[in-house]
Amino acid sequence: MSHHEHEHDHGHFDAAATTWDDDPAKIERAHSTAALLRETLALDGTERVIEIGGGTGQLSLALAADVAEVLVTDASPGMVEVARANIERAGLADRLTAQRLDLVTDPMPEGRFDGAWAMLALHHVREVDRLLEAVKGLLHPGGWLAIVDLDDDRAGAFHADHTDFTGHDGFDRDAFAERLRRAGFDDVTVSDAGSVEKELGGDDQGRGTFSTFLAVARA
Structure with a gap:
């Protein structure tokens, strides 16, 4: 992707960062995802974890008591x-540290991690x-990766309000599993990871409901 597009996307998140946590649905989502991960991963409190695209850190904050330490990373300086x-x-x-880090383009942080999560x-x-290859390189052999993300949303409604969005409108579950295997997991x-609600673009569009999945894999 061009540098320009990259900066643009950061711009969206930098601008949104200060009011990001004002939406109670986002905090609720972090807590329900934390509960799901707690249930799925056999955490014993000794883990050193890296969060990918951690935003304002809410998921790792919700799981702080379950692990030893978390490095919360995000490409947006405003979010960090x-x-x-x-x-x-x-x-x-x-036990929690936040660092501006783009795992696709930046040098990798020091040391290895027992696990990685992303919401x-x-x-x-x-x-x-x-990104998946980079994360694989950061994990101890046998370390885990847990990703909660959107199911395939071909209509692109989730990001209808984000005009310079350059990512994916969700993922096909089988294709995503295949990507993890290709990256060496x-x-x-x-x-299933339940559904998330989100304001849809303009004020008149109300909220949409989007289904999500949890992918777990071992390095």
Whole structure:
């Protein structure tokens, strides 16, 4: 993707960052995803985790007590600032860190991780395969990856209000599982992750409901 498009997408998120958490549905979504991951992953509290496209950090904040530490990453500097403030406010700076990082283009962080999670982040990434390969390289052998994302949404309604959106309108579950295998992951399972609600573009369009999946795989 051109540098220009990339910056553009950041611009959307940088501008939205300060009011992102004002939508209670987003906080609720983070909590329901946290509950699902808690149920699915056998977390024992020793894990070092990386969050991909973590935005304001709400998912990792909700799971902070279940793991040892989390590096929350996002390509948008605005989101990372808000995540840092949220982490400080929650008194979790000893186990959560936020860092501006684009896993497709930036050098990788130090060390290896026991797991990685992402919530509604990968459909914003144009080069998903490169991202998955990068994440595979960051995980200890046997480490897990848990991704919650949108089912295939051919109408593109989820991002109708985001005019310069360059990502994917959700993913076909089988094709996504195949992508994980191609990136070197094993034991891939894909299951239902409930649905998310989102304001649709203009004020008059109300909210739409979009189904999501959870993909879990081992490095």
